[in-house]
Amino acid sequence: EAGVAQSPRYKIIEKRQSVAFWCNPISGHATLYWYQQILGQGPKLLIQFQNNGVVDDSQLPKDRFSAERLKGVDSTLKIQPAKLEDSAVYLCASSLSGYPEAFFGQGTRLTVV
Amino acid sequence: AQSVTQLGSHVSVSEGALVLLRCNYSSSVPPYLFWYVQYPNQGLQLLLKYTSAATLVKGINGFEAEFKKSETSFHLTKPSAHMSDAAEYFCAVSFFSGTYKYIFGTGTRLKVLA
Numbered sequence: 001e002a003g004v005a006q007s008p009r010y011k012i013i014e015k016r017q018s019v020a021f022w023c024n025p026i027s028g029h030a031t032l033y034w035y036q037q038i039l040g041q042g043p044k045l046l047i048q049f050q051n052n053g054v055v056d057d058s059q060l061p062k063d064r065f066s067a068e069r070l071k072g073v074d075s076t077l078k079i080q081p082a083k084l085e086d087s088a089v090y091l092c093a094s095s096l097s098g099y100p101e102a103f104f105g106q107g108t109r110l111t112v113v
Numbered sequence: 114a115q116s117v118t119q120l121g122s123h124v125s126v127s128e129g130a131l132v133l134l135r136c137n138y139s140s141s142v143p144p145y146l147f148w149y150v151q152y153p154n155q156g157l158q159l160l161l162k163y164t165s166a167a168t169l170v171k172g173i174n175g176f177e178a179e180f181k182k183s184e185t186s187f188h189l190t191k192p193s194a195h196m197s198d199a200a201e202y203f204c205a206v207s208f209f210s211g212t213y214k215y216i217f218g219t220g221t222r223l224k225v226l227a
Binding site for chain 2 (some may be wrong): 031033035040041042043044045048050055056091093095097098099100101102104105106107109
């Protein structure tokens with residue numbers, strides 16, 4: 001069974017530029033999570049989808065971050081404009097609806113210079 | 114509110130010594146608990162999980178953890194540390210609140226001394 005796929009693996013951009021990350025969850029997983037992991041810290045939930053609806057985006061900086069999950073399958077996370085403090089690993093995870101375990105992708109490492 | 118606390122951001126042990134990484138949780142509903150390991154520049158790898166079956170859970174690479182409800186703890190142990198165990202370890206709790214939420218502790222960096 002294929003795991004959670006994320007791309008790109010690495011991205012370097014200048015501050016004030018925009019960037020987008022893509023995530024394809026495990027087939028059949030209705031729940032999708034995006035996490036931000038700053039170096040030396042634990043992953044922090046940015047947004048959680050159930051199918052194509054948002055169930056939690058309380059920690060998403062909505063002035064610069066946006067995310068969508070059209071058709072309830074793959075998802076994109078966008079940052080516009082990026083700041084230096086956005087440098088982090090962005091992790092995508094998915095789970096079956098009603099199931100407590102999430103499965104994680106390898107992440108996208110973003111460096112903002 | 115649900116939360117996860119990992120005591121000790123850095124832990125050092127000698128090779129062959131006992132590894133003990135502490136995790137305490139706070140949850141008003143039955144929790145599911147997980148330990149992950151993260152090597153430099155790699156993703157999260159699941160070590161073991163507690164999902165309301167046996168309270169003593171065995172995982173990969175010789176690690177195990179015991180769920181103690183009375184102490185709200187889920188500490189990770191390994192009888193004998195190996196150099197390859199040096200990594201960052203994260204405790205996570207999953208709990209139901211409309212849907213399953215998944216939150217992480219701040220992590221513990223394990224250093225293994227030769």
